[in-house]
Amino acid sequence: MSLENPVFDCKQCGECCKGFGGTYVSSEDIHAIARFTGLSETVFRESCCQEAARGPVLAVDEENRCIFQKDHICSIHPVKPRMCREWPFIPAVLRQPGNWQLMGDACPGIIQKAPAQAVYNQTLASLQKTRPGFRPEQAIAPADVSDNRPLFPA
Ligand code: SF4
Numbered sequence: 001m002s003l004e005n006p007v008f009d010c011k012q013c014g015e016c017c018k019g020f021g022g023t024y025v026s027s028e029d030i031h032a033i034a035r036f037t038g039l040s041e042t043v044f045r046e047s048c049c050q051e052a053a054r055g056p057v058l059a060v061d062e063e064n065r066c067i068f069q070k071d072h073i074c075s076i077h078p079v080k081p082r083m084c085r086e087w088p089f090i091p092a093v094l095r096q097p098g099n100w101q102l103m104g105d106a107c108p109g110i111i112q113k114a115p116a117q118a119v120y121n122q123t124l125a126s127l128q129k130t131r132p133g134f135r136p137e138q139a140i141a142p143a144d145v146s147d148n149r150p151l152f153p154a
């Protein structure tokens with residue numbers, strides 16, 4: 001994060017882990033989390049995932065929180081899905097800068113008044129770390145379901 005133009009300061013509130021359908025898991029995510037939890041991929045999908053419109057998502061508990069959130073902390077942090085690792089620096093921010101403000105309505109760590117250029121630059125830099133070789137034009141055409149994350153869990 002740039003000290004001159006901070007755009008994000010996570011408050012550790014755990015609100016981003018709430019809501020059904022918010023966390024899609026790719027086949028790579030499923031493989032990594034199943035291995036981490038000691039489950040077979042089949043059992044993991046049956047017991048820890050639910051089907052959403054675009055594929056499997058992590059299941060939520062009776063309080064509508066991701067089942068892997070324990071005491072406001074992610075219990076699978078080393079292998080959490082890519083969309084969790086990337087938040088809030090996601091392709092949707094490059095596609096439509098106004099999404100930053102929308103996301104900020106639900107995520108208190110997002111600095112909504114941050115300069116748009118700083119948000120763009122830091123989002124691109126973050127994506128290039130999580131996705132080596134990532135180019136801005138790839139944000140226009142999502143490559144896989146993980147890019148289709150809703151702007152924020154309901
Ligand atoms: S995997 Fe971890 S970071 Fe992602 S929604 Fe679940 S608890 Fe939150």
Ligand code: SF4
Pocket residue numbers: 009010011012013014015016017087088106107108109110
């Ligand atoms: S909702 Fe935003 S501020 Fe809260 S834990 Fe998630 S990323 Fe951090």
